[in-house]
Every structure is written in structure tokens, then in C-alpha cells.
Amino acid sequence: MTASPTPTPVASDDQPIVHLKPRVEPDAMAWRNLRRDAFWQQIPAFADVSAEEFATFKWQEKNAVTSPKRLVERVRDLVSDEFVEDVRKGFAIAPMAVRISPYLLSLIDWSSPYTDPIRRQFLPLGSEHQADHPLLTLDSLHEQGDAPVPGLTHRYPDKALFLALDTCPVYCRFCTRSYAVGLDTEEVEKVSLKASKARWARALRYLRERPDIEDVVISGGDAYRLKPAQIKEIGHALLDIPHIRRFRYATKGLAIMPVRIKPGDPWLEAITEVVDRGRKLHKEVVIHTHFNHPNEATGFSQDMANTFFERGITVRNQSVLQRGVNDDPATMQLLVKRLGWLNIQPYYVYVHDLVRGTEDLRTTVSTALELEKGIRGSTAGFNTPTFVVDALGGGGKRDAHSFEFYNRETGVSVYTAPSVKADQLFMYFDPLRDLSPSVQADWNDPKRRQAMIDSALESARREMS
């Protein structure tokens, strides 16, 4: 019998633990501080609105701002004449319809409206306007070109995008679907993607006829605008298709009007019914939402996120990278950590698409690469978003790092998408303002522009061979 080895002495409880990592002060963990003050009372018209009233869907809907005129009325006493004039000019050139929830309107810091990150996403200013990129087209992602039936894009092998409707609870300046969502503005005549039984029936029929499709994104427009009966109608119809294993409802609603999500709300109950039935059928039904800045998340968002969590409903987030909104490492870090704290999984950060009238919001691919570097390692890998470029012309989402070639001087990046469209090259173009004056001049000259593009494509082919 051998003697058991002498155990290493264990420190007794009264001995201090040596902390190898420096302590972190609570203030440095700002993502945990979700405001619960009466922030809406800064808006004169909402000064007497109670928390109970503010937190109702009905009140939020009734007080949504849907015209530049009404917007100016709301904040007239908080901003300068100069700012009011700037907003008027901005709306005159904006190709988007206007809609902003009182929740968002109240979260804007009206004492610094020029730099506020929420203002930048929803209210265009004349003074910030930048000329569109010379190669911008309205449907830059080719969603219509990849649509076998109107409003159903089948680009990837096993998944499809179903644009169920064309309205949203807010209208974002940066929206990729500005070719379809919102009312027609003077600038743009839209493609119709209204919620229609006949159009939905054709989309569902297409999905039934395609056993290769396992995954559906229900978007629009925005699923917050689907009536509870429509949530169920689409949800149950998809659950009934044997080869569909998972689908997501895409809605910005959770980010811009979280107060709606309360037990008993018919929309929430409809989602829950579909998720629960999906679970029994071993199918995954989740929600994808869209926070872009940490200021968008408050105590109301925490209550909303907890409600979904208690019901076992997964919520993931997709952000759009925007200049002056979330393009600095500290802000992006705060957003990612805050979402993680709320049990909302940061899934994607999209490099801003080429969208009319939003050139001032775009950033470069290299910005995305830098941000990713700063974030990876700061939290769980599954809460670290992938930075993606939705390649022009329908190549689909590509990891921003995966370019075949990227010339930071001309701002041209070249991607391939072997599993989507083999043998094709796809490009993305950095905004001109980040390029040198002489390269900017080249972009505005059709011949020299073509030469830059040809040279980038050639370099990519050379890299790949």
C-alpha cells in the first residue's frame, strides 16, 4: 500500500486572494448601466407623460412623428433656428419616408443634435449631405434580381429572404430596402411589396416547391408591423413545410419601441405561440433585431429582453456600421457588451450598403477591420459579431476580412462568393471622402474610374491564381 501524496496546502479562507488582473471599477462597466430615468420628459410635449403612459404601445404609435413639420414642432424649443433650417433642407433631399417613435425621439440628446448618434440615423441634415457614390444603384444588393417571385429573394443555397410587407415602425435613413419600404417620396418611386394574400401565397408555394430551402428570414419592411394574425399565419405556414428547419422574424421594433413587449401583448403572444409550436416540431424560430448604438438600449429594453429570455426565445442583433454613430471602437465595444448583458446575441455588423442619400453615413472596409480587431477577445466569442460586407450585385454577405484584394488608396475591395455565385467577382467601394483628393478626382472621371476598377479586378484574379 502506497502512502497517499501529501496534499498541497490549500489557502485558508482568511488569506487574501492575489488578484492577477487589475480590478475594474463599476464605472468602467458602463454597458450595465441602463437608464431608467424619465428621459422623454425633456421633450416639452411629453413633459407630463407618466412612465405608465409612455410604456404603452398605443401611446407610442399615436405619438410617432411622421412628417418633418411635426418633428420640428416637437423639438422647436430645444434647438436653434439654424438646426431647424438644416433639418428642413435635409428632408427636402431625403429619399426616405419619415417615421420616428417617441421612444427614439426622446433618446436623442437635443442639446447636441448635430452629433447625437440617434439623430444621425433618423434625421437627415442638409449640411451633412454628401454626393452619392458614382456607382450607386437603387437596388445595389440585387435583391430584386434574385427574386423568383416578388418579395422572395433566393440567393443562397439553403435560405431565402421573404419580404412580407413594406412598412416599418420607423424609417431609417440608411435602409438598404429604400427601393421598397415606406411611402413614395418625391425622390423615389418604390417597388410594391405590400402585405398581400396573393403575393404571400406565391412565396409560400415557391418555398414548398424547394426542398433545398431550410431557412427563411421574414423581413420587409418590419415584422413589428405584421398583425398578430399575420405573424401566426406566416409562422404556422412555414412550420408546416417539412424541409424548413428554422426561420427568423426580423424586426427593428424591439430596439425602437421595446415598451410594446409585455406579457399579454397580442404580437408577443403570437410570436410565442409560433416559437412554442416550432420547439415541439424541433424547428428553431427566433427574432433578429437591430440596435446600432448603446444609447438605444434602456431599462425598457432590459425588461423586453428579459421577457423574451424567460420564454426561451432567442434574440439576435444585426447592426449597421455608420460613420459618427458606431464607427469608433469604444462605442462599438459598449454596444456589443450591452447587448451581451441583455442576452441579445450580437450576430452581424454590416458595412453600410450603398444607399441613396446616405453617403455621409458610410465608412470604409478598413474601419470595419479595425473595429473587429478591437472587439474580438473582449467578450465571449459567440457574442462577438462578424463584420460583413454585402457585396454589390448579389454576392451576398462576405466576412469583411475575406477580400481577395483591397486597395485602400482607391477604396476598391474585391470579394468572391464560391458557394453563392461561383466564378464571379464582387466589389465594394469605400466612400470617396476617405480617399485622397487626386483619387477622388479619378472617381469622378468615367475613364479613370473604369481603369481603377479594372486594375482591382485584375489584381484580385492575380492573387487568386
Ligand SMILES: *Cc1c(COP(=O)(O)O)cnc(C)c1O
Ligand atoms: C442576409 C440574407 C439572408 C440570411 O443570411 P444569414 O447570413 O444566414 O443571416 C438570406 N437571404 C438573403 C437574400 C439575405 O440577404
Ligand code: SF4
Ligand atoms: S426598420 Fe429595417 S426595413 Fe425598416 S427602414 Fe429601418 S432598416 Fe429599413
